[in-house]
Amino acid sequence: MSTRIAFLKGHGTENDFVIVPDPENAVDLSPAAVAALCDRRAGIGGDGLLHVVRSAAHPEARAMAAEAEWFMDYRNGDGSVAEMCGNGVRVFARYLQRAGHVSEGDVAVATRGGVKSVHLAKEGDVTVGMGRALLPEGDVTVSVGGRSWPARNVNMGNPHAVAFVDDLAHAGDLLAPPPFSPPSAYPDGVNVEFVVDRGPRHVALRVHERGSGETRSCGTGACAVAVAAARRDGADPSVTGTPATYTVDVPGGTLVITERPDGEIEMTGPAVIVAEGVIEPEWLENALR
Numbered sequence: 001m002s003t004r005i006a007f008l009k010g011h012g013t014e015n016d017f018v019i020v021p022d023p024e025n026a027v028d029l030s031p032a033a034v035a036a037l038c039d040r041r042a043g044i045g046g047d048g049l050l051h052v053v054r055s056a057a058h059p060e061a062r063a064m065a066a067e068a069e070w071f072m073d074y075r076n077g078d079g080s081v082a083e084m085c086g087n088g089v090r091v092f093a094r095y096l097q098r099a100g101h102v103s104e105g106d107v108a109v110a111t112r113g114g115v116k117s118v119h120l121a122k123e124g125d126v127t128v129g130m131g132r133a134l135l136p137e138g139d140v141t142v143s144v145g146g147r148s149w150p151a152r153n154v155n156m157g158n159p160h161a162v163a164f165v166d167d168l169a170h171a172g173d174l175l176a177p178p179p180f181s182p183p184s185a186y187p188d189g190v191n192v193e194f195v196v197d198r199g200p201r202h203v204a205l206r207v208h209e210r211g212s213g214e215t216r217s218c219g220t221g222a223c224a225v226a227v228a229a230a231r232r233d234g235a236d237p238s239v240t241g242t243p244a245t246y247t248v249d250v251p252g253g254t255l256v257i258t259e260r261p262d263g264e265i266e267m268t269g270p271a272v273i274v275a276e277g278v279i280e281p282e283w284l285e286n287a288l289r
Helices: 031-038 085-099 219-232 282-285
Strands: 007-014 015-021 048-054 068-074 105-111 114-121 126-131 139-145 146-155 159-164 193-199 202-209 213-215 244-250 253-259 265-269 272-279
Touching: 007 085, 015 031, 015 085, 031 048, 031 253, 031 282, 048 085, 068 085, 085 105, 085 114, 085 126, 085 219, 085 265, 085 272, 126 159, 126 219, 139 159, 146 219, 159 219, 193 219, 202 219, 219 244, 219 265, 272 282
Parallel strands: 015 048, 068 105, 159 193, 202 244
Antiparallel strands: 007 015, 007 272, 048 068, 105 114, 114 126, 126 265, 139 146, 146 159, 193 202, 202 213, 244 253, 253 265
């Protein structure tokens, strides 16, 4: 890389991201480069990286170009590729608004988890249509230390294991991925949410995100938690015919999740751009040695 690369920094409920605008998909972002950029001490720092590419310019998104001009090429903080990131797609859309690519109102964003519908308020929160949850069959257990809990297997375009616990401290330090069984349930790893009740239709979580460790927030995780809580509480909208709305507290703030009777899930929360600058090619070259 011989030229300086523009970047921005943003967050959604303190789930933070390095944003790299690259409309024509000209920047080679190797896993090692992404990990260096997301390093909190030696790099810019972030839970993940949002690579902003026109759908028509990316081989994984060309088939979605007729529906969505822009593709969120999302990478975890360790450089691995992920299907979706709920907080990330809100920040991605906020960047598109800031850059003048879209205005307030509705915008479609292509992701590896499909095309997501986003509603941008001129000021304030962003609402994302997160699609439907899949609930794979089979018992799953997650463990921390000497404790184990049954977990609900929820797929939001990426895999989640949702465990209801008595105290969020029971999740431990979440420095390492919590063990789960059976291994066949999540062959590519899993995001694990530990959940406590705060009140009627009000829960709080801690999460270990696959490829990132514990984060301050996880949008798809909050959706998975709301879906699991609705089933636990006998409030499955497909059965009751009534939307189920849950307030989900995450360490970095609050998200509001609504599941409709048709299964569609909406997530509403903040999205903030906090800084912009350039990545020095010499620093990146040295970081990759």
